[in-house]
Amino acid sequence: MVVNSSSLVGDWTNPQQKSRLRIEEDGRxxxxxxxxxxxxxxxxxxxxxxxxxxxxxxxxxPGAEGCYKAKVEEGKLVLSPFNDDCPTRKEHFAAGFSRKEKP
Structure with missing residues (x-):
């Protein structure tokens, strides 16, 4: 799927790492x-x-920029780093996420 803002917005989780990525409509x-x-x-x-x-x-x-090739398919967000010097963010983003189901 071609990545656009609407396909990225939402709550994403990685159960193995117990991490959560929230992408908001307002650009945060x-x-x-x-x-x-x-x-x-x-x-x-x-x-x-x-x-x-x-x-x-x-x-x-602080203030670090990171760039990732992004793909959303079947409720999964795959982020492949191609320019990010932040090891913590890079580790968590590269592990991938699943769209969090709404209760």
Missing amino acids: YSLSYPGGEDIRGTWRAVENSLVVVNDSDAPDC
């Missing part, structure tokens, strides 16, 4: 994971890529 994102503070920042879709920038006060990699 947050990454939550056990043992660490939430990473928050901004995001945008560019062609088939997801570009994220951590907030300047983020606990890991």
